[in-house]
Amino acid sequence: MLPKTIRTISERIAIAALLAAVPGVQASPSDAVVAQATLVIGQARIVHADGRSSWVERGSTIRVGDAIHTELGGHVHLRFVDGALVSVRPSSRMQIQSYAYSADQPQAGAIKFKLEEGVMRSITGQWGGAARERFRLNTPLAAIGVKGTDFVVKANDHSTAAAVFTGAITVASLQGECGRGLGSCQDGRLLSADMKGQMIEMLRLQGMPQLAPAEDFMVASLPQAVARTGVDHRARPLGDAATLAAAADKPLLSESRLAGAVTSALAETQASDAGTLHWGRYAWAQPLSGDSFSQQVDAAMLSAHERLAGNGAYTLLRKMEGSQPIAYAPGAGVAQFQLTGAAASVVRPADQPLEPVSISAATLKVDFDKSRFDTRLQVQGPQLGQDVVQAAGSIDALGQMRAASGNVSVQGGLSGNGREAGYLFQKAVPSGMLQGMTLWGR
Structure with a gap:
């Protein structure tokens, strides 16, 4: 040989x-x-x-x-x-x-x-x-x-x-x-x-x-706890570079780019570490109008989050405790949430720019006893004009939100203590596809 x-x-x-x-x-x-x-x-x-x-x-x-x-x-x-x-x-x-x-x-x-x-x-x-x-x-x-x-x-x-x-x-x-x-x-x-x-x-x-x-x-397939603490067959602990490489597929990272990407991602994670819910955005996704609060998915994954919802461009992530998901225990009663962040655009074919959309008159009511939510947004854009996003749906045992009725597709989730919420929405409109994301608190 x-x-x-x-x-x-x-x-x-x-x-x-x-x-x-x-x-x-x-x-x-x-x-x-x-x-x-x-x-x-x-x-x-x-x-x-x-x-x-x-x-x-x-x-x-x-x-x-x-x-x-x-x-x-x-x-x-x-x-x-x-x-x-x-x-x-x-x-x-x-x-x-x-x-x-x-x-x-x-x-x-x-x-x-x-x-x-x-x-x-x-x-x-x-x-x-x-x-x-x-x-x-x-x-x-x-x-x-x-x-x-x-x-x-x-x-x-x-x-x-x-x-x-x-x-x-x-x-x-x-x-x-x-x-x-x-x-x-x-x-x-x-x-x-x-x-x-x-x-x-x-x-x-x-x-x-x-x-x-x-x-x-790609986020759904990444086991965060293992990626952070696992070992390879030579018993070397996986470091932050390994975690970032496992979390990022677009573009496919080369080894020569990892060090700089990790430094940038860690800085972004540290700068956006408040709260339990975070919006992660993939590097290839064009930001929605008004998005000043999402972070790169690579950075979010470095600090151990679980995925609650996503649409291929944005994903809603909930911070874990160490390597374990936070137990969903929101308490009882009915709560009214206030909008703390929102971004929306009308998405058209690839050769056309996004149409900026503003959001106002936003409401979100959650009935924790019945595990139900109701939400309404007023939206406006140059070509869209005025429109309304309205949905009602259920909340499962993990705190994930899904719309069951209304005029729009909604998916999202709540923090473990039920004090934060976020969801994606998508609705077909004459000028394209209205897409947006929200963050709420109480």
Whole structure:
């Protein structure tokens, strides 16, 4: 057996040769290197086609047939030979079933992933962009085709959900010819980046993909307590840089950017540490009009929060006690809340600017005895004119708020002591989609 240093050099030469290859016939047999791990946080294994497994380390090479299994708190970034990027989130299992491309014989190429469980993000590379009809990501329930895309998928045996950052995807039931083929299925449902605030969701009992309000899969998949205190297979404690890397997927962070990002995030966390509820905003999300109080999601996650609600751009986070969620014990009676922060805009297609929206005459009443809430906002914008947001709904045992009636979609939550509240709202209007977030206190 070659010494480890020589093996590592050989593997890197193999990757360099593939990257330098002229686009003619480019194929990837089962023993060819197709990707390299560029960032590894926590524990993750490569499970090879023959059943052998090994720990994933930075620089580990990946071949067709390999599967990445991340454990609780584990996180892996992969860079493929054509420039494609894949991020495998904690507690996930993803396999590379095919990775090949031929410009002269496109029917001979195929890029095929399988997400058995968990969350992954995929940014299409040169090969996938040149042969979109030969790119496929399968989950236990769904077949996903791409159209030159950056997207994220969450899957298990009971459901599949996908959201798009750029480009578009199609999602179809993994049945019949669709399950055996590649690319987009004929009956697939389209989701594009222009469809702001939406995702495609497919449930096992449902059988067909449906549009739904977007969730922020990346925060939901991060086990904060483990990310802060877990250890890797060499028993090294995960530090703040590891936590930030695990929390951030957009853009995919390189190791050279982590130190500066951590310093900035820690400063922002310390500057915004008052209160129990916080709004986190992803770096790629355009701020809503009036947003002077949200913080970067990366910073919020460094100080251990649990997620109460989210729409893919913003997420409502509740501070934990150490590594444990705060027990929801709000007391009894009826309370009137005062608005302490609000931001709203009318969101239009990607090539049009957001329309600023102001909020006034805001009310929120919570009946803790009945676990119910009622809220009303008056909104106004240059093209929107005057409108009203009105909703009523329930509060579950964890303090999460969901609207059951009214003219708007609402999701949010309360602090453990019931003295703070916050919610997202979304409503279709003639000029686009009205979206906003609020914070309340009493």
